[in-house]
Amino acid sequence: MNPFYCFWLALQLIIGLTSPAIGHQPEGEIYKAFQFSNLLVPSIDGDLSDWALVDDSYVIETDHLQNLISSEVRMSDSDDFSVRLMVGWNKTANRLYIAAQVRDDIHQIDRPVGSAALRIFQDDAMELFIDADHSGGQYANFTELSPEEQLQRNGAEANHFVLAGPPPDDDFFINFSAAAWYALAGGPYTAAAIGFVGVPGGNGVTSYEVMLAPFDHVDVNAVFQSKEHVLIESEIIGFNVEFNDFDANSELFDAKWSISGQLNSYRFSERFADLILMPLEGIFQPTIVETNSWGRLKAALQLGSHIPLSSRGAE
Numbered sequence: 001m002n003p004f005y006c007f008w009l010a011l012q013l014i015i016g017l018t019s020p021a022i023g024h025q026p027e028g029e030i031y032k033a034f035q036f037s038n039l040l041v042p043s044i045d046g047d048l049s050d051w052a053l054v055d056d057s058y059v060i061e062t063d064h065l066q067n068l069i070s071s072e073v074r075m076s077d078s079d080d081f082s083v084r085l086m087v088g089w090n091k092t093a094n095r096l097y098i099a100a101q102v103r104d105d106i107h108q109i110d111r112p113v114g115s116a117a118l119r120i121f122q123d124d125a126m127e128l129f130i131d132a133d134h135s136g137g138q139y140a141n142f143t144e145l146s147p148e149e150q151l152q153r154n155g156a157e158a159n160h161f162v163l164a165g166p167p168p169d170d171d172f173f174i175n176f177s178a179a180a181w182y183a184l185a186g187g188p189y190t191a192a193a194i195g196f197v198g199v200p201g202g203n204g205v206t207s208y209e210v211m212l213a214p215f216d217h218v219d220v221n222a223v224f225q226s227k228e229h230v231l232i233e234s235e236i237i238g239f240n241v242e243f244n245d246f247d248a249n250s251e252l253f254d255a256k257w258s259i260s261g262q263l264n265s266y267r268f269s270e271r272f273a274d275l276i277l278m279p280l281e282g283i284f285q286p287t288i289v290e291t292n293s294w295g296r297l298k299a300a301l302q303l304g305s306h307i308p309l310s311s312r313g314a315e
Contacts (some may be wrong), residue, residue, distance in 0.1 A: 001144050008009075008114060011077065013250070022097050025038065026112070027164070028044065028229060028275045029273065029274070030236065030275070030276050031060055031087065031210045031239065031259070031273060031274065031275050031276070031280050032057070032058050032087075032275070032276055033058075033087040033088055033089045033275050033276065033277050033278060034058045034086065034087070034088040034089075034278060034281075035088070035089055035090070035091065035233070035278050035279060035280045035284075036088050036089065036097065037090075037280060037284045037286070037291070038090065038093075040053065040219035040284070041088075041090050041093065041095070041209075042088070042097055042099065042209065043233045044097075044137045044191040044192065044193050044209050044210065044211045045193050045195075045209065046193035046195030046207050046208075046209055046291070047195060047207070047209075048099050048195075048209065048297055049204075049206050050103060051086055051088075051099050052099075052233075053220075053284075054086050054088065055196055055281070057087055058086055058087070058242075058278075059083075059084055059266060060083070060084075060085040060086070060087075060259065061083060061084060061085075062081070062082045062257075064259060065083060065257040065258060065259060066085050066257070066258050066259075066260075067256065067257055067258075068256040068257075068258050068261070068262030068263055069253050069255055069256050070255070072202045074127070074133045074139050080104070080105050081102070081104050081105070081243075081245055081255070081257075082102070082103045083100060083101070083102050083243060083257070084100065084101045085096070085098075085100040085128075085241060085259075086097070086099045086100070089231055090233070091158050091231060092231065094213060094214070094228070094231050095212065095213055095214075095215075095231075096130065096208070096210075096211070096212050096231070097209075097211050098128060098208070098210040098211075098212075098241075099209050099210075099245075100122065100126055100207070100208045100241070101205060101206070101207050101208075102124075102126070102204050102205070102206045102207075102208070103204075104199065104202070104203070104204060104206070104245065105125060105202075105203050105247075106200060106202060106247045107124050107200065107201070107202070107203070107204040107206060108123060108124050108191065108197070108246045108247065109123045109124065109164060109166060109167065109196060110198060110201070111123055111164075111167075111168065111275050111289055112168065113168045113169045115167060115170075116164075116166070116167065116171035116172070116174060117171075117174070117276060118229045120162055120164045120171075120174055121162070121244065122205070122242075122246065123164040123244070123246065124164065124206070124244055124245055124246055125162055125163060125164035125243070125244045126162070126163045126164075126208045126241060126242075126243055126244075127160065127161070127162050127241065127242040127243075127244065127265075127266075128159075128160070128161040128162075128163070128210060128241055129158065129159065129161075129236025129238070129239065129240040129242075129265050129266075129269070129272055130158065130159045130161075130190065130212070130214060130238065130239060131157075131158040131159075131162050131237065131239070131269035132158075132159075132213070132214035132215060132216055132229035132231075132237050132238070132239065133216045133229055133237075134235075134236055134237050134238045134274075135157065135158075135269070136238065136240075136268070136270035137157065137214075137267050137268065137270065138267060138268055139153075139154075139155065139156065139157040139158035139267070139268070139269050140153075140155060140158075140160065140176060140266060140267050141154070141234070141266070141267045142154065142238070148215075148261045149177045151220055152220055154176065154177055154178065155175065155177025155178070155179065155215075155218060156177070156217055156218050156219070156220070157217060157218075158238065158269035158271070158272075159175065159176075159177065159182075159212070159215070159218065159265055160175070160176035161175050161176070161183075161190075161192075161210065161212070162174045162175075162176070163192055163194060163208050163210065163264065164244075165194035165196065165206075165259070166194060166195075166196045166200070167194075172185070172192070172194055173185040173190075173192040175190070176266065177218060177220070179218050179219065179220045179226075180211060181222070181223055182218055182223075182226075183213070187259055188213075189212065189213040189223065190210070190212045190213070191210070191211040191212075192208075192209065192210045192211075193276075194206065194207065194208055194209075195209075205280060213228060214231060214237070215227060215228050215229055216228070216229045223274060225296065231277055232277065233277055233278075233279050234276065234278075234279065235276070235277050236274050236275065236276050236277075237274075237277070238269050238270075238273075238275070239259075239268040239271040239272055239274070239275035240258065240259050240260045240262075240265050240271070240273050241258075242258045242259075242265065242315070243256070243258075243285035244256055244259040245257065260273040261274045262274055263271065273282065288307075
């Protein structure tokens with residue numbers, strides 16, 4: 001069995017394998033995905049200036065997160081840990097885009113070279129979960145099946161990605177699935193990047209950025225045997241993000257922050273939150289902004305970005 005899979009299973013057993021099955025959480029909360037027009041989709045490079053055009057009403061901030069390690073502890077923006085998370089989509093490309101900026105007083109990345117498969121979860125990381133058809137149910141950790149059957153089933157009906165960096169090697173992006181074609185940092189169906197400004201092991205600002213094609217079913221062998229999900233305006237998909245926060249001890253969580261606030265998102269997609277795909281904002285409607293002005297608009301928005309760029313340094 002994949003050693004990455006074994007390690008992650010053991011870690012999740014520690015933090016609550018036995019919690020009861022429930023619906024999408026938090027109850028009554030629906031997060032919004034900003035619709036990018038065709039000429040304004042972000043470049044996946046770890047520089048979040050492309051996201052400057054996204055209104056603050058789309059931003060998921062620190063006070064929306066719940067600590068899975070200690071449910072009584074809530075986090076507000078502070079020098080210790082703060083988050084700005086945004087989600088976008090594009091109808092023409094049929095792609096989802098995710099960006100997060102994390103400020104942390106101790107950003108820990110201390111795994112040895114070549115150890116991402118086993119130890120990426122012992123670094124500060126962003127975990128991303130997608131259930132495109134919002135079907136819920138178990139999508140990983142089929143321990144009752146044979147190893148061959150597990151390879152076919154794990155990550156087939158919902159998706160679990162992990163980003164952690166800056167990495168000591170080239171491995172910073174992992175998909176909790178055996179489908180290698182759906183785990184590429186620069187591929188046609190997934191792309192990922194990390195930007196970091198600060199001191200490794202000390203204060204820093206980490207920027208995570210991801211693009212992915214959504215799938216209702218991922219086949220371990222080939223994309224042509226998989227079923228891509230067609231994104232539709234105003235539909236709701238399953239979505240969750242967790243931020244792993246280690247400080248002094250790389251084997252002991254300081255906190256694990258979650259949007260849904262539910263344990264075992266690595267196994268059950270009904271533990272995800274809800275995300276609605278929003279229509280184009282009025283200012284970005286093609287009848288209002290001429291096509292040949294999109295480039296100038298994007299450049300102006302980048303210059304006026306309210307999001308700190310990786311080139312500006314940690315404050």
